[in-house]
Amino acid sequence: MTMKRRHFGETAKPESEGLMRGRCVVHIDIDAFFAAVEELLNPALKGKPVIVGGLPHERGVAATCNYEARRYGIHAGMPLRQAYQLCPNGLFIRGNYQVYQAFSEKFFRILYEYTPDVEAASLDEAYLELTRCRPLYASFSEAARRVKGRVEKELGLKVSVGVGPNKILAKLATKRAKPAGFFEVEPGREEDFLRDLGIECLPGIGPKAQVILRMLNIHKIGDLWGMPRSALRSLFGLGGEEVYLQSRGIDSRPVFTRIVPKSVSRETTFLEDIWDRRLLLAHLAYLCDRLTLGLREEHLFAHVIEVKARYSDFKTEVRRCLLLTPLQEMTAIYRVAEDLFLKLFSTSRLSLRLVGVRASDLVRARPLSLFEPYSDREERLAVAVDRVREKYGFGSLLTVRERMLDAIYEFEPRRGFVLKTASLTR
Ligand code: TTP
Ligand code: MG
Secondary structure (H helix, E strand, O other), rough: OOOOOOOOOOOOOOHHHHHHOOOOOOEEEEOOHHHHHHHOOOHHHOOOEEEOOOOOOOOOOOOOHHHHOOOOOOOOOOOOHHHHHHHHEEEEOOOOOHHHHHHHHHHHHHHHHOOOOOEEEEEEEEEEEOOOHHHHOOOOOHHHHHHHHHHHHHHHOEEEEEEEHHHHHHHHHHHOOOOEEEEEEOOOHHHHHOOOOHHHHHOOHHHHHHHHHHOOOOOOOHHHHHHHHHHHHHHOOOOHHHHHHHHOOOOOOOOOOOOOOEEEEEEEEEEEEOOHHHHHHHHHHHHHHHHHHHHHOOOOOOEEEEEEEEEOOOOOOEEEEEEEEEEHHHHHHHHHHHHHHHHOOOOOOEEEEEEEEEEEEEEEEOOOOOOOOOOOHHHHHHHHHHHHHHOOHHHHHHOHHHHHHHHHOOOOOOOOOOOOOOOHHH
């Protein structure tokens, strides 16, 4: 990273070169996150295949698994039953989202000590832009290695780190580094790095695009370079443009700090299909409660509320409602969700296997309405509820409707109900 001294008479380079030297983006991702936390909490699991997401004969899918389990072909998103067939000796764990979240918060606190430019890509994954902090670091790679060391020491979890001049290259470097490794794409080495990577590594190439490209005998990123931009465009539309740029390691996206998420959602599959309307509404109310907690934590208000129902025949239906005044409070959102749900359910002749609620078109602040009298009563109530829950746990304050779930689920005053997909019970 040190700048080479230039002698007089050498071809002049722009004076600003020192300032303009490229970006440095670090991508960091915890290895087998949920499973690694479980191993840390219970060392007896170490060295054995661990699958998080539910018990072997439960419905639902694996949220993740450790690398030992991956050797059996298990991966995130695989139905638990299938995972069990592949690895009957695997240790299946429901998981605990709140614990993972606590680890995630600690993870991000460490990252912010190195730069304010941190983008949370998910609970266990982040981009750090070090470019602005150049004066603080003699070497970016050194700084990135220090971040890795700190996180591993303080969290007790292994992480993989990739360094590059932009987000796509940093992310691909992390992929190369997994598990527990460090990989830097040095300036000028981009082509060498990309050439032999499989096309499936590019985020713009999904399973369908892969099939098409493989039929054209294109398997590696280097093979894509021979395809004209127009050919990619006619094959994949606008996505083709993305692929054209990604395959060349071109990516001008900034690292977004505290971006507004596209949506926040909560859903659950039931232990058994449910027909009882009151019980279904109890689930819906509980999910709305969890959802609005998420919205408040992020200071978000939703312009769109969506309710999803999956019937016993797996058919899935969604109803949405557009709100002129965005909402955040539990009671208000539940009212909308209940209305949407009843419209769906009233025409159904089947019982349900899943219900979910999603808030989207999110904004950070509620615009003041000119037409409605301003009242912050519900907001103040929500703040009071949060305060009680902070002290006594989420389960300490629930509506009567929500408490109907007592009949079905384990109840923990701290966490609330332990729903079916416990690791995703947020
Ligand atoms: P990932 O970082 O994609 O996966 P991972 O950390 O388990 O494994 P690795 O990064 O080493 O490949 O996701 C982080 C966590 O998010 C993961 O531990 C569990 C959760 N998750 C789900 O709940 N459902 C999913 O489909 C995926 C992919 C992840
Ligand atoms: Mg991870």
